[in-house]
Amino acid sequence: MNTDTADESWLARLPKAELHLHIEGTLEPELMFELAQRNGVKLPFADVEAVRAAYQFDDLQSFLDLYYQGMNVLRTSADFHDLALAYFRRAHADGVVHIDVMFDPQGHLKRGITLQTLMDGLLQAMADAQAESGLSTALILSFLRDLPAEDAMAVLEAAAPWYNRIAAVGLDSAERGHPPGKFAAVYARAKSLGLARTAHAGEEGPPAYISEALDALDVCRIDHGVRCIEDTAVVARLRDAQIPLTVCPLSNVALRVVDKLANHQLPAMLAAGLNVTLNSDDPAYFGGGMLANFNACATAFGWNRETFRMLATNSVQAAFMPEGRRSALISDIARH
């Protein structure tokens, strides 16, 4: 075998950092049923198979409808802890060494779940994972862009007791019709608090939303960003500034951003010299975690080890982690 071939076992051992992961999107059907039973929540599905059968999406909105329904089983700190720790263990088994974890407080607050309940569960799971496997994590408090900016501001203010536990703010949910500029004041406030900033842009929304996220929100990276390739000026800007793009290949196929992986924008993005990273987005819903995404790209694009080392290094360089850990991981990747 060619020693430069990135086969599954080599990819599994490649140290990987995940920058685009929604913790609510890690809810596997089995745990959904377990938590529904624990909390006496009635699910509109007969069994696990019926849930999996429902995971056929037409677009982002059809996914979000199911996503918010599944979230309803999460009620106590123990539920959030179990959800997060289960994912951290699966990710560790995939060779993931660090995760920037996005979470959506507004999806829980509107159901009567307090921020304290949510944070207690997530922080305990993060501590447990660190102790168990050395997995490092950071939190990205994400706003639902289809809700008013005032709601996002209220969540940001309510999170004050945890500012020292939150690395960044993010922006997710239905992109079309909700341009980044809507949240300019919220992001300015986050910046004044010393929080880093990321935003979903250019997944279903136009390339102009990517520029707008950079200009109006002063983000340090763009989540998705794949539609940049439709605008040469946006590509040039992303390349020149080396803005990290957190691309989610299997998510893009599941939500029909592209019809199949072989037609994905990724090869063109690499050829353009963009700072690309690979991520799973909502792995319970989109066909797998980090290793599944890396494997699918190896199959679809035939990338060699050097390319995957570069992608893994990009992720570690852009992750919210201490500098000592960052340089150690970059050395680990170079030696792998």
Ligand SMILES: [Zn+2]
């Ligand atoms: Zn996402």
